[in-house]
Amino acid sequence: MLSPKVEAACADISALRVQGARKIAEAAVKAMAAQAKESDARTLDGFKSDLLVAADALAKARPTEPMLQNSLRFIFAELERRKPKAVAAARKAIASDEKALLKRFDDNAEKIAGYGAQLVPEKGVVVTHCHSHTVVGAIRRAQEQGKDPVVFCTETRPRFQGLITARELASSGVDVTLVVDSAARTVMRKADLVLVGADSITSTGDLVNKVGTAGIAAVAFDMDVEFYSCAELYKFDPLTVFGRATEMEVRDPREIADPYLLPGVRIANYSFDKTDAKFISGFVTEKGVVSPHGLFNLASREFGLG
Numbered sequence: 001m002l003s004p005k006v007e008a009a010c011a012d013i014s015a016l017r018v019q020g021a022r023k024i025a026e027a028a029v030k031a032m033a034a035q036a037k038e039s040d041a042r043t044l045d046g047f048k049s050d051l052l053v054a055a056d057a058l059a060k061a062r063p064t065e066p067m068l069q070n071s072l073r074f075i076f077a078e079l080e081r082r083k084p085k086a087v088a089a090a091r092k093a094i095a096s097d098e099k100a101l102l103k104r105f106d107d108n109a110e111k112i113a114g115y116g117a118q119l120v121p122e123k124g125v126v127v128t129h130c131h132s133h134t135v136v137g138a139i140r141r142a143q144e145q146g147k148d149p150v151v152f153c154t155e156t157r158p159r160f161q162g163l164i165t166a167r168e169l170a171s172s173g174v175d176v177t178l179v180v181d182s183a184a185r186t187v188m189r190k191a192d193l194v195l196v197g198a199d200s201i202t203s204t205g206d207l208v209n210k211v212g213t214a215g216i217a218a219v220a221f222d223m224d225v226e227f228y229s230c231a232e233l234y235k236f237d238p239l240t241v242f243g244r245a246t247e248m249e250v251r252d253p254r255e256i257a258d259p260y261l262l263p264g265v266r267i268a269n270y271s272f273d274k275t276d277a278k279f280i281s282g283f284v285t286e287k288g289v290v291s292p293h294g295l296f297n298l299a300s301r302e303f304g305l306g
């Protein structure tokens with residue numbers, strides 16, 4: 001039996017009512033705990049199969065999200081490790097995994113905010129794209145430390161998540177300006193730093209993030225502006241080590257335009273793009289700032305790949 005809370009979480013995640021990789025992973029972890037609590041299975045096998053159905057639905061809600069997938073893997077790996085003998089013990093194990101994962105996400109966000117804030121110049125210009133809770137945390141921390149950055153947020157078509165970033169930073173007293181996506185090159189002339197989030201990081205240190213990130217990174221590289229991605233190690237996609245190509249989400253065309261008003265026109269709503277490691281100055285992780293290749297070493301240890 002699929003818990004209504006899992007169904008609701010899937011709907012919220014796919015509709016972007018919950019957005020940003022970390023919040024998506026948090027929602028999925030909470031939904032798994034709800035599934036464990038509400039499952040009416042009487043046998044361990046039945047209980048695990050309920051969990052698998054829930055995990056499958058959650059993973060499919062946003063396919064380009066290793067943080068969500070890694071969290072689900074952690075829950076199943078812990079279940080295997082603990083080897084509960086009965087449903088009640090398994091249920092208890094999932095509840096403690098939920099607590100552990102949510103605490104880990106919060107602790108990591110705190111650490112990344114600290115490391116990210118160090119990169120923000122005293123009075124310099126920062127460019128952001130889309131809405132990353134992690135990036136907002138880093139800029140807010142810099143502001144709290146007495147720095148006074150000037151931030152340019154791209155609006156991030158088609159769902160305008162850049163407006164969330166702009167609103168959140170403005171509410172913390174940050175000097176923030178919203179620009180259209182195509183103004184990225186124009187504002188880069190003034191910029192000292194680009195800070196973006198991450199949905200997925202590959203074994204070669206490439207970054208998958210909201211569509212438009214790759215273009216911004218190339219422009220920053222061209223103009224000698226440092227480009228960093230704020231990302232916990234759980235954004236690493238371990239399957240890319242084995243040669244799997246990262247799945248890129250393509251969303252509903254109606255997010256861009258009404259197809260009925262454009263007869264004969266195909267509309268392709270690419271939601272993510274891949275930024276080559278060569279354009280990335282570094283990743284701001286919970287273990288500190290590392291180069292794209294350094295990230296692979298850290299993540300290998302984290303995922304036991306070494």
Ligand code: RUB
Nearest residue numbers: 019020021022132133134197198210
């Ligand atoms: C959000 C996005 C963010 C990453 C990281 O896209 O691309 O940069 O998810 O976010 P969407 P966070 O709005 O489509 O989910 O730092 O919050 O994990």
